[in-house]
Amino acid sequence: MKNEWPLWEIFIRGQHGLSHRHVGSLHAPDAEMAVKNARDVYTRRNEGVSIWVVEAKHIAASAPSEKGPLFEPSESKIYRHPTFYDIPDEVGHM
Amino acid sequence: MYAQMIKTASNGIKPREEMSEEERAFQDKIDNDIKIEPRDWMPEDYRRTLIRQIGQHAHSEVVGQLPEGNWITRAPTLERKAILLAKVQDEAGHGLYLYSAAETLGVSRDELIELLHEGKMKYSSIFNYPTLNWADIGAVGWLVDGAAIVNQVALQRTSYGPYSRAMIRICKEESFHARQGYDAIRAMAFGTPEQKRQAQDALNRLWFPALMMFGPSDAESTHSEQSMAWKIKVKSNDELRQQFVDQTIPQIEYLKLDLPDPNIKWNEERGHYDFSEPDWPEFFNVIKGNGPCNVDRMKDRVAAWDDGEWVRDGLLAHARKKAARKVAAE
């Protein structure tokens, strides 16, 4: 058996209450070590207050070939954006 | 640079008419500055060239820890020691970011490390020069990381998404490296006459090896053209070298050190400094394995890998046992 440590994807929540964000990956034998390594590699300069680690093989992703069918439909739906609507000046800020 | 003399895995640029539909769509994306992502279609040569380049870059970050690690225990103050330790730790991180980027191309980190240890991959020529004294540590941060920054800032715009993101991350950390080096050499340049002499000596010895980091002139490189078309390479070696020289001369002048090359002169017409070419035969000799420290560097890397094997295996065996126990309990 090849003794290569599995690959983990690392997600960090920054100081300001935003969601965890993918920051990179690393190798570790298990989840506990992945968290420890992530702390050493990805939070050395106050980048975060919380760490998630997910073994890379557990991530399911959309296929690049599906880009069109998945994401193009929203391009034409400009009425989903607030800028689509004219609000009269007299009404003030909305 | 950290990746020097990367052979492009193809012969010259394919004319557009000869490209397949996929190749054309791929080149269009690159021309429009759309990043290529791991699961996107890409030509096999693009993938192979990137693995070589990113792999060599990663190896350079890791091997680059050795000349600086050499002085951690002998740093002149506790503060300098803490700074150097943090800097060297960053370089380990840079290696990690880059190995991770390479792994998205279908090669594993352990495979890359094996290739390095078998002598089938290289790292930057600069790390085959010794760090003889503390002034060298200042000069390395200032000049070597300074040169690396010039290259890496350009590479932030590289076409491969994971490589570009790694470069952005690395650049954020690099300016600390260059500044702490300049700070260390400045303390010596304005110190006792003996300290100043050592600062000058470090500059004189490391100047040309730093210029070599950018690789030989592009005029001599047949591989640059395709790498530029693919935006694996963003600026030419000569352009980057000139940029480094132009930014570094005023920094030398501030230190009141002598210029390390009598031919350095401002060229009004070009709007750049003129300077002497490094000794290219020396460069090729170092690349071939005959630099002052090649043998030591590889010996140290291989020893670190071999000596760490029982730890890697032990932790993995423990993790597997724990996982199996958990499954059995469920």
Ligand SMILES: [Fe+2]
């Ligand atoms: Fe680095």
Ligand SMILES: [Fe+2]
């Ligand atoms: Fe650095």
